[in-house]
Amino acid sequence: MSQSSFENKxxxxxxxxYTFDCLVAYFDKREPVPPEFPNDEKVGAEGSxxxxxxxxxxxxxxxxxxCIGTFSKVPLHEGLREYALIAALKDHRxxxxxxxxxxxLQCAVSLLVDFSPNHTWDDWTLGTHGIHIAFPxxxxxxxxxxxxxxxxxxxxxxxxxxxxxxxxxRKAGWDEHVTNEIRESVKxxxxxxxxxxxxxxxxASG
Numbered sequence: 398m399s400q401s402s403f404e405n406k407x408x409x410x411x412x413x414x415y416t417f418d419c420l421v422a423y424f425d426k427r428e429p430v431p432p433e434f435p436n437d438e439k440v441g442a443e444g445s446x447x448x449x450x451x452x453x454x455x456x457x458x459x460x461x462x463x464c465i466g467t468f469s470k471v472p473l474h475e476g477l478r479e480y481a482l483i484a485a486l487k488d489h490r491x492x493x494x495x496x497x498x499x500x501x502l503q504c505a506v507s508l509l510v511d512f513s514p515n516h517t518w519d520d521w522t523l524g525t526h527g528i529h530i531a532f533p534x535x536x537x538x539x540x541x542x543x544x545x546x547x548x549x550x551x552x553x554x555x556x557x558x559x560x561x562x563x564x565x566x567r568k569a570g571w572d573e574h575v576t577n578e579i580r581e582s583v584k585x586x587x588x589x590x591x592x593x594x595x596x597x598x599x600x601a602s603g
Contacts, residue, residue, distance in 0.1 A: 412506045413595035419481035424496045446509035449480040463488035505594035516585040526587040544569035
């Protein structure tokens with residue numbers, strides 16, 4: 398996909414606003430307000446790969462509170478609604494988000510595009526690509542471990558490629574030393590992310 402076609406596919410603030418409303422609707426025990434953007438807007442008739450990230454804003458800093466998505470192509474309305482709640486309530490790393498946290502929340506929606514499979518562990522570009530890795534479990538034959546990092550994660554952590562891949566290997570479930578043999582066994586898929594973020598304070602003030 399060309400640079401121009403990527404730039405023409407921009408995630409919109411309305412996507413994050415709808416995601417916020419899906420969480421509020423859950424607390425209010427109501428249906429979300431139907432979004433005005435089309436269900437297949439700018440992401441093709443088959444839908445988009447979606448990740449929803451919830452952050453808590455404190456002292457000018459954003460702290461991760463939940464991030465879950467799917468690499469499957471899903472319709473935009475249904476995907477945002479589903480992963481708004483999964484990321485807020487079912488990320489096993491965090492307790493479920495409570496209503497009292499709403500004034501401190503930021504929601505980011507990432508639409509994933511430009512997937513490219515079959516890369517070696519270091520064949521990608523920092524600051525441009527997200528990575529999805531898969532590798533055979535080093536001690537359990539027949540089991541495959543996998544994990545992903547969105548493009549902005551590597552930049553935020555100031556990782557180099559080796560640090561990013563080693564962290565992804567541990568995220569996938571390998572707790573022992575990461576050897577070069579394990580790195581070389583990694584099958585890596587790259588992608589790009591179109592991200593938009595909205596915080597509760599901007600909604601309340603608007």
